Amino acid sequence: MSKVKQSFSEALAELQDGDTILVGGFGLCGIPEKAIEAIKEKGTKNLTAVSNNCGIDDFGLGILLANKQIDKMVASYVGENKIFEQQYLSGELKVELTPQGTLAERIRAGGAGIPAFYTATGVGTPIAEGKDTKEFDGKTYIEERAITGKYALVKAWKADTLGNLVYRKTARNFNPLVATAGKITIAEVEEVVEAGELDPNDIHTPGVYIQHVILGENYEKRIERRTTRGGN
């Protein structure tokens, strides 16, 4: 049965105030820009958003912040966003900073049914405060808990009608991880093909993780830092 849906309102029907959303992307690269716009329109409040970054003031998750729809942010780096800074300093927004590798692994573990794991990352730093530690072979590790969410929002390059996904270049980043850890995962893509048209060898995310596929149009794909070496 085809997983392709015509609208986000259908795919997001079960999103409620207070839910946790897992959002793919790194900076503005590979973010599910259409799903974020759709949540802004829907107006769902008190969301916990798990994402490596929080967009910029007027693009990506930044637009949900500006609209005061996010209550808590779990991220590794949030330095690009003024509205974030204001809401954080005023106490409106709760923030859980997580080392990037730990964040990736927490989401991967969540999708793989692993409730927690040990890592050396963060030992002896403020990140270790309040966390259980354990020694293995004479080295100290801290316990980190898995992350799952009600919805996962994924941006891929291509999908087939069964939700098998292919990503493009570094737009892959956190997308395959969040895809596995959402109770309901929506993949928005630039192209949808019939099942069988993607080579099974090339599929990055098997369709088993995906509930809804939506064909997005006119992707903006805004660039955060345009750096060139000159020339054409």
Added chain:
Amino acid sequence: MREKIVRRAVQEISDGMNVNLGIGMPTLVANEIPADYQVLLQSENGLLGIGPYPTEAEMDPDLINAGKETVTAVKGASYFDSAESFAMIRGGHIDVAILGGMEVSETGDLANWMIPGKMVKGMGGAMDLVQGAKRVIVIMEHVSKHGESKVKKACTLPLTGQAVVHRLITDLAVFDFTDEGMVLVEKAADISLAELQEKTEALYRISDDLKEIAL
């Protein structure tokens, strides 16, 4: 000053290595890698084999580095997801990480991600890199803008990692962190040992084989 540090730092990279360069001054090290070296630069967001910045025509929003700058990929590069990227880092598969620093202590602690009272931006991948890379090299100016030694007895800022630095390269000296403590292995030609000691809060031993920094 930065140029001197960068030119010394590139000597930590040898042919065939997989290397991660931090944001800021460490990124400049890439320009100094000898052209005949086969070195793959890793980017935490999912690229092994960062190439030069693109031309206007090559620029691709789906291809950026961890500093969110548009880049290209070299021949032999690979793309992967963030969990794979940090498996590579945390599993000890990256030969060298060269990172910037705010403070380094005599026990090899590093602080480089937050200043209390200022807006917290986040640690990104720094805490993973210092724990996982086979060798962690920190590059920074020896003395702060306010004239204070950044090479400390103990870090005053929140740590990125405890006893994680293998080598510290500053504009004045190169130190190694060993089981016997911090050792001065190289010093700049234009500074005396007494002057260096005065500019260094940390306690260190002088190597029997002390050299001058060669650029």
